Amino acid sequence: MNVVSMRKLYSRLQSLLFASASVIVFFILWELAASYLQSPYFPDPYSVLKAFITIITVGDIDGYTLAWHTLMSLERVLLGFAVGSATGVPIGLLLGIKPTLKNAVTPIIEPIRFIPPIAWIPLSIVLLIGMYRYVFLIWVGVFFPVLLDTIAGVKRTSITLIQMARTFGADNKNIITKIIFPSSLPEIMNGLRVGLGVGWMCIVAAEMIGGEPVGLGRLILKYANLLQIDTVIVGMITIGLVGLAMNYFILFLEKRMFRWRVEIRA
Amino acid sequence: MKKSIIVLSIILIVSIGVVAGMYGAGLLAPAQKVKVRIGYLTGDLHHLALHVAVAKNYFAQYGIEYELYEYINGPTLMQHFVVGELDFAYVGTPPALTARASGIGSNVTSLPVVIGSGNLEGSALVVNPEVIKSVSDLNNKKIGTPGTGTIQDVLITTYAKNNNLNITKYPGRISDLPIQYGRGEIDGFIGWEPYPSIAVYQYNASVLLTSHDIMPNHQCCVLVVSDKFLASKPDIVDKMVAIHRAAIDFINNNPAEAKQIAMNVTKLPMPVIDLAFSHMSFSKSVNVDSIKAFLIDMIRLGIIRNVDMSQVDSFINGFINTKYVSG
Numbered sequence: 001m002n003v004v005s006m007r008k009l010y011s012r013l014q015s016l017l018f019a020s021a022s023v024i025v026f027f028i029l030w031e032l033a034a035s036y037l038q039s040p041y042f043p044d045p046y047s048v049l050k051a052f053i054t055i056i057t058v059g060d061i062d063g064y065t066l067a068w069h070t071l072m073s074l075e076r077v078l079l080g081f082a083v084g085s086a087t088g089v090p091i092g093l094l095l096g097i098k099p100t101l102k103n104a105v106t107p108i109i110e111p112i113r114f115i116p117p118i119a120w121i122p123l124s125i126v127l128l129i130g131m132y133r134y135v136f137l138i139w140v141g142v143f144f145p146v147l148l149d150t151i152a153g154v155k156r157t158s159i160t161l162i163q164m165a166r167t168f169g170a171d172n173k174n175i176i177t178k179i180i181f182p183s184s185l186p187e188i189m190n191g192l193r194v195g196l197g198v199g200w201m202c203i204v205a206a207e208m209i210g211g212e213p214v215g216l217g218r219l220i221l222k223y224a225n226l227l228q229i230d231t232v233i234v235g236m237i238t239i240g241l242v243g244l245a246m247n248y249f250i251l252f253l254e255k256r257m258f259r260w261r262v263e264i265r266a
Numbered sequence: 267m268k269k270s271i272i273v274l275s276i277i278l279i280v281s282i283g284v285v286a287g288m289y290g291a292g293l294l295a296p297a298q299k300v301k302v303r304i305g306y307l308t309g310d311l312h313h314l315a316l317h318v319a320v321a322k323n324y325f326a327q328y329g330i331e332y333e334l335y336e337y338i339n340g341p342t343l344m345q346h347f348v349v350g351e352l353d354f355a356y357v358g359t360p361p362a363l364t365a366r367a368s369g370i371g372s373n374v375t376s377l378p379v380v381i382g383s384g385n386l387e388g389s390a391l392v393v394n395p396e397v398i399k400s401v402s403d404l405n406n407k408k409i410g411t412p413g414t415g416t417i418q419d420v421l422i423t424t425y426a427k428n429n430n431l432n433i434t435k436y437p438g439r440i441s442d443l444p445i446q447y448g449r450g451e452i453d454g455f456i457g458w459e460p461y462p463s464i465a466v467y468q469y470n471a472s473v474l475l476t477s478h479d480i481m482p483n484h485q486c487c488v489l490v491v492s493d494k495f496l497a498s499k500p501d502i503v504d505k506m507v508a509i510h511r512a513a514i515d516f517i518n519n520n521p522a523e524a525k526q527i528a529m530n531v532t533k534l535p536m537p538v539i540d541l542a543f544s545h546m547s548f549s550k551s552v553n554v555d556s557i558k559a560f561l562i563d564m565i566r567l568g569i570i571r572n573v574d575m576s577q578v579d580s581f582i583n584g585f586i587n588t589k590y591v592s593g
Contacts, residue, residue: 040372041348061414061568062435125442129451211410211438211446218437225341225361225415226569227348227368 043230048237051230060222060231064214070238072214076131077203080138081196088143088195089188092150093181102151109147117141117202121209134206141202142195149191153184186258193250200243216242300502301331302495305343305355308336308441309532311459311542312385312487313356315513317531318524324512328505338439341415350376353495354506356384358417358458359485359560360569366585367570376492381503381590382510384487386553388546389418389477390462392447393454398474401429409433410447410455412440415569417486417560418456418477424563425480447471458486459542460534467538476545484556486546496587507590517548552591558582 027045034044043051052066059065095102117140124133157180165175207217220235306313316334319325325332335352337343340361347355348365355362355378362378369377391409398404404426411419414437426433436452443455448469455465465471477484489510491503517524525539532539561578564570573581 038373040369040374126445129449209439211436211442211451213435213437222414222437224345225339225413226364227341227345228571 041227041229043233047230048233051228051234052237055219055231055234060219061226062213062222064219066219066234066238069214069216069219069235070242072212073203073207073216073239074242076134076207076215077138077196077199079131080135080203081142081192081199083135084139084142084195084199085146085192087139088146088191089150092147092188092191093154093176093184095147096151096154096184097176097180109144113144113148115140117198118205121206124206125209130212134203134212137202137206138199141198142192145194145198146188146191149187149194150184153187153191154180156187157183186254189250189254189257193247193254196246196250197243200239200246204239300499301333302353302502302506303333303335303351305335305337305347305352305357307340307343307356307458308338309460310356310440310487311528311532311539311546312358312388314517314524314528314531315382315384315489315510315548316356318513318516318527319509321527321530322513322516324509328509330502330505330509338441339413339416341413344378347378347490347492348374348376350492350494352376353492355490356487357490358487359557360417360420360564361415362488362490363557363561363564363585364415364570367573367581370572370581370584375494378490379493379496379584380488380552380557380586381491381496381507382489383485383514383549383552383591384489386483386486386547386549387476387478388486389421389456389458390473390545391422391454391456391475391480392462392465392471393474394447394450395470395472397453401431401474404431404433404454404474407433407453408436408451410436410438410443410452410457412443412457413437418458420560420564420567420569421477421480421484422456423567425475427567444469459545460528460532460538462545463538463541464534466541467535473545478545481556481559483553485553485560488552503590511550514548514550550591552586554582554586557586 030045034042055066057065060069095105117137120137120140124136128136161179161183162175165179170178203215204217204220207215208221212218216235216239220232220239223229223231223235304316306316320334335343335346337346340358341364343352343355343357344361344365346352347357348369357378362380366377366379368374393404393407398407409422411422413419419435419437422433422435425431436446436455438446440457440461443452443457444461444465446452447455447465454471454474455462462471462473466473477486489506491506496503521543525536525543528534528539528542529536558578561570561573561581562575565573565575565578
């Protein structure tokens with residue numbers, strides 16, 4: 001093992017040590033706060049652990065396990081994410097390439113962009129049914145970050161590359177597919193990552209209000225209604241962990257796909 | 267000259283600060299009436315006594331100032347109650363039981379105590395008559411409820427368990443349930459009046475079971491006060507109970523006018539109000555046996571975890587204040 005590898009290993013071990021220490025400190029602070037407050041509405045880490053085990057092995061009061069709640073939420077969010085990306089990327093490319101069109105639709109898109117997905121819930125309840133409702137709400141959360149980052153990616157495409165391609169006789173189709181789209185991919189990927197995070201937050205809120213009996217948002221609401229806060233925290237932790245895992249997955253993809261990008265290597 | 271201006275400015279600033287501080291601390295303010303904070307549920311006709319008391323100006327007559335807070339269901343209301351945001355609440359018996367059980371033996375001081383009966387019965391299970399013709403047809407059907415831990419949720423869960431029925435509960439906002447039913451998302455729903463009657467009137471649903479069929483003469487909504495408020499301001503509690511009882515008497519003695527008040531509150535047509543009234547009764551007596559039955563069912567269902575069967579009687583004794591309510 002050479003010196004560089006040793007340094008890398010040492011750096012990784014150090015990071016792991018600090019991360020572990022901060023997690024331990026967090027749990028100690030949590031335990032101390034719970035002991036100090038002595039409130040039935042602020043459970044200690046051990047009570048939450050017991051609730052975790054119960055919900056994984058036995059299920060909730062209606063018999064749905066944590067895995068089932070998580071899978072249902074994931075299914076909804078991934079469907080909505082797929083639709084959001086499938087619409088956000090092409091429309092973003094189109095608006096990025098055609099500034100006149102972008103200027104024409106900006107007065108419509110900009111105000112709608114600022115309506116939070118949660119504000120669409122009442123409308124979605126009266127207009128849409130079941131899964132369509134969730135897909136729509138996730139779409140609202142995913143579409144705009146993907147759209148805006150795609151437009152930004154198109155704008156950042158090097159004009160020199162485009163001019164060079166034109167000099168060598170490339171047509172518009174080639175320029176879009178061979179230069180603009182690949183060049184925009186890092187921004188598109190960033191939009192997808194942000195969109196997925198927003199979508200994940202939306203699904204939890206949507207499940208709390210929609211009628212489905214299963215999903216992490218529903219799990220939280222169910223146990224908030226019963227004032228059993230240990231299980232509420234189980235739902236919250238699961239949401240955090242799944243969100244983190246999804247974020248790391250996209251970051252991993254980004255690193256694999258865009259090794260050439262300085263920011264990513266850094 | 268300059269010095270005296272500085273000294274005068276300091277005196278002025280300090281004086282303003284002292285006066286503002288005294289005013290903020292309430293030392294200079296005129297003696298204020300106690301303002302009670304009352305929680306109730308969205309469009310719930312079970313809480314008609316509250317709306318009658320408001321409409322007939324009973325609060326002013328008893329010298330009580332009040333603020334009303336509306337919630338989508340009983341469990342949500344109780345989340346706000348136990349942290350001390352409310353003094354009184356009109357709420358279903360099961361959410362009040364859950365809330366009291368959640369804080370029993372702890373330092374929580376805002377636990378609910380029953381001081382009045384809101385109504386008996388008053389919920390109904392409405393279904394699509396083409397799909398569900400009898401109770402056995404409920405098997406494997408989607409039934410909406412106004413939320414986990416509500417009285418309707420406890421009633422339908424217990425009923426399904428006792429009759430070996432496998433139903434999938436779809437919890438949702440009470441005001442959304444008729445819409446979801448009308449759109450065919452659910453095969454039926456159990457809710458508080460007037461929502462089942464709205465489904466009958468607007469979406470041709472039919473009443474399969476009333477809560478009378480599930481648990482005859484059961485206690486439904488109650489008027490509760492927090493432990494803390496009861497201990498600190500018993501005179502106000504006396505007045506609140508008097509107002510509530512006067513409102514219940516008014517409903518029973520003047521049903522036509524009470525229905526008109528219900529109509530004004532809910533903005534619903536009279537046929538819906540009439541149908542809803544046929545499923546409810548307003549009583550000043552609390553059905554203690556049914557409250558005990560609810561508690562036992564809720565312990566069995568896992569809704570209440572920290573009270574066991576041996577503690578049922580002592581729990582009920584603490585939950586119902588016999589100074590104000592008779593069984």
